Each structure stands twice: as C-alpha cells, then as structure tokens.
Amino acid sequence: MTTQASLGHLLKHSRTVITSLQEPNGAYPASPSFSAYKGYCWFRDGSFIADGVSAAGEVESASRFFDWCAMVIMRYQDRIGHIIEAAHAGNPLPDEQMLPTRFTFDGSMGQDDWWDFQLDGYGTWLWALGQHALRHKLNIDVWKPAAQLTVDYLLSSWDRPCFDWWEEHREQQHISTLGCIAAGLQAAIEAGLVEGLQAQAAVLTYGDIKQKIIQEGTADFHLCKWIGNDSLDGSLSALIAPLRVIDPACDLAKGTIAALEQQLSVDFGVHRFLGDTFYGGGRWPLLSCFLGLAHVSTGNAQKARQYLDWAASTATESLELPEQVGNPLLAPERRQEWRDRWGEVATPLLWSHAMLLRLAVELGINVKETSS
Numbered sequence: 001m002t003t004q005a006s007l008g009h010l011l012k013h014s015r016t017v018i019t020s021l022q023e024p025n026g027a028y029p030a031s032p033s034f035s036a037y038k039g040y041c042w043f044r045d046g047s048f049i050a051d052g053v054s055a056a057g058e059v060e061s062a063s064r065f066f067d068w069c070a071m072v073i074m075r076y077q078d079r080i081g082h083i084i085e086a087a088h089a090g091n092p093l094p095d096e097q098m099l100p101t102r103f104t105f106d107g108s109m110g111q112d113d114w115w116d117f118q119l120d121g122y123g124t125w126l127w128a129l130g131q132h133a134l135r136h137k138l139n140i141d142v143w144k145p146a147a148q149l150t151v152d153y154l155l156s157s158w159d160r161p162c163f164d165w166w167e168e169h170r171e172q173q174h175i176s177t178l179g180c181i182a183a184g185l186q187a188a189i190e191a192g193l194v195e196g197l198q199a200q201a202a203v204l205t206y207g208d209i210k211q212k213i214i215q216e217g218t219a220d221f222h223l224c225k226w227i228g229n230d231s232l233d234g235s236l237s238a239l240i241a242p243l244r245v246i247d248p249a250c251d252l253a254k255g256t257i258a259a260l261e262q263q264l265s266v267d268f269g270v271h272r273f274l275g276d277t278f279y280g281g282g283r284w285p286l287l288s289c290f291l292g293l294a295h296v297s298t299g300n301a302q303k304a305r306q307y308l309d310w311a312a313s314t315a316t317e318s319l320e321l322p323e324q325v326g327n328p329l330l331a332p333e334r335r336q337e338w339r340d341r342w343g344e345v346a347t348p349l350l351w352s353h354a355m356l357l358r359l360a361v362e363l364g365i366n367v368k369e370t371s372s
C-alpha cells in the first residue's frame with residue numbers, strides 16, 4: 001500500500017468508510033463491528049475523525065458530528081450544572097457522576113461498564129469545532145450554547161485526575177488530557193465561541209494549564225505521560241500537532257519528537273507506551289499519523305511521509321485500517337487474552353482512517369482523487 005496509486009485509493013476509501021458509517025444524527029461509530037466499541041461514539045475519537053474529514057473537504061459530515069455533540073451536551077445540561085455548582089462549592093461530585101467519555105448513538109449514556117470519566121474528549125470537540133468553523137468560515141451560533149456549557153464544565157474540573165486516552169490510570173493527571181483541554185479552550189476563544197467574563201476565565205485557565213504542563217509535565221527535555229512520571233506516551237505528539245499547544249519550533253517539541261522516535265517508534269510504527277499489554281502492545285497507525293503531523297509542523301515533510309506510508313501499509317486487502325498491528329508486540333504473551341475477551345483487533349477503526357486523511361492533507365496530497 002505504498003505506491004502513489006494505491007495510496008490514493010486508500011485515501012478515497014477512508015473518506016467513504018467514515019461518511020458511509022456515520023449515523024444520520026451525526027455520530028461516528030468508533031468501529032462498526034468490534035464487540036467492545038459497537039454502538040458507541042466517543043467525543044475524543046469522533047472529534048479527531050471530524051477534524052480529519054473536515055480537512056479533507058467533507059464539511060457537512062463534520063458539521064453533523066458537531067450537531068450530535070451539541071445535542072448530547074444540551075441533553076445533560078442539568079447534570080453539567082450540578083457538576084459545576086458542586087465544584088464551585090468545594091465539594092466536587094464523584095467520578096461516577098461526571099460526564100462519560102462515550103455515548104450511544106442516540107445520546108444515551110449506555111449500560112455497559114466502562115472506564116468512563118475522561119475530560120480530554122470535551123476539550124477535543126471544542127478544538128475540532130473551532131478548527132472546522134475557521135477552516136470553512138462557518139457561522140458558529142448554532143453550536144455556541146453547547147460550547148459555552150462545555151467550557152464551563154472544563155473550567156470547573158480541568159485539574160481533576162481522570163482516565164487517559166487509553167482508559168487507564170484514573171488516579172493521574174495526564175499530559176495529553178491537559179493538552180486537549182488547553183487546545184479546546186484556546187479554540188473556543190479564537191473562534192468566538194466564548195465572550196466576556198467566560199472568555200477571560202478561559203484565557204486564564206489556558207495559561208494555568210500551559211504552565212502546569214511545562215513545569216510539572218516534562219522531564220529530560222520532553223513531555224511526559226502524566227505529572228510526576230518521566231515516561232512517554234504516543235499521544236503526546238498531538239500536543240505539537242495538530243493541537244498546537246506546544247510550539248513546534250521550541251526545544252520541548254523537538255525533544256519530545258526525538259524521545260518518541262527513540263523509545264516508541266519501530267520502523268515508523270508507533271507504540272502507545274512501553275509496558276502496553278492491550279492485544280499484546282502493537283503499533284498504532286493513528287499514532288504514526290500524529291507523529292507525522294508533528295514532523296510536518298517542524299518542517300520535516302520527508303519524515304512525515306514515511307510515517308504516512310507506514311500507516312497506509314497496515315491496510316487490509318479491503319482497504320480497512322486497524323486499530324493496531326503486531327510484529328513486533330511489546331507483550332506477545334498477552335495478545336490471546338484480549339482476543340478471547342473481545343475478538344480480533346478493531347478493523348476498521350474510523351479514527352485510523354481519519355488520521356491518515358489528516359496527515360495526507362498536511363502533506364499536500366489530494367485526498368479527493370484516486371491517485372496522490
């Protein structure tokens with residue numbers, strides 16, 4: 001899947017698979033058939049999916065996803081109000097009463113047990129919405145009430161420990177989560193989604209989060225997985241690009257990219273983190289695309305293209321991109337237990353397809369044609 005023509009076909013298919021599987025109300029399934037994901041839409045995954053298709057020119061599809069996000073937020077406005085009131089009173093609600101990371105397609109919370117309390121998705125939807133509106137010069141009024149409610153939710157709770165992107169370690173403050181929240185607040189400000197005192201509060205909180213990341217979330221000249229820990233996570237490159245929380249030209253960005261390449265990248269396939277045992281701990285195409293985006297932002301398009309080509313090479317014969325691939329695995333002895341629990345690796349994963357589109361766009365590849 002590395003030739004120009006075959007990459008073009010894959011990119012075209014990526015657009016098709018995302019838009020064809022989107023629900024009529026705008027929700028994106030994480031993966032249509034994978035047992036643990038089936039029937040659910042994540043704010044985080046969905047926001048990065050929407051950003052990918054928005055950049056690829058699928059304006060209506062992305063807008064419908066943001067309509068879905070707004071619908072969900074407004075559906076739970078009373079719950080959000082209670083969360084905010086409790087936080088301001090100094091008696092924050094327990095994790096189980098916070099907003100979940102994923103919802104059923106109709107906007108319900110669902111009945112399945114999950115590692116639910118995650119804040120990153122609520123920052124990510126604000127960021128993706130702001131990018132979408134600015135990219136296509138759209139009127140944002142229809143999304144403002146939900147966006148402003150989301151900002152208040154994040155302002156009240158941004159510094160709470162919660163599960164990370166991978167639904168692990170609820171006791172930690174994760175740098176990728178803080179980065180998503182910061183990017184969301186910044187986007188809300190720049191897109192005019194917040195005004196007056198709320199905008200002022202968003203500016204101040206954005207500064208506080210940036211300071212926390214720089215002062216407490218770094219070690220050895222790179223970003224860290226969580227505060228008080230000096231290890232790495234493949235999601236950290238997102239703070240450089242596309243989120244742009246960390247200036248691509250600064251030494252911290254360069255140090256983070258270098259550390260990720262040294263510790264987590266194998267032949268341009270990126271692991272989530274050392275010690276990962278999920279399905280044996282394989283390499284994730286979407287993380288390769290994030291690292292590729294970071295390289296584009298620093299001016300290294302040649303290296304970024306190598307990450308794009310590797311991600312494309314993981315496609316199946318039917319042009320479906322998986323969540324992860326093996327060879328090598330960090331913990332091969334743990335792969336079978338996940339197969340027994342949930343079946344084979346999620347394929348297609350819409351987030352993988354979206355990140356391939358997003359990186360291709362940044363590299364100047366025409367994603368609308370059958371050849372690149």
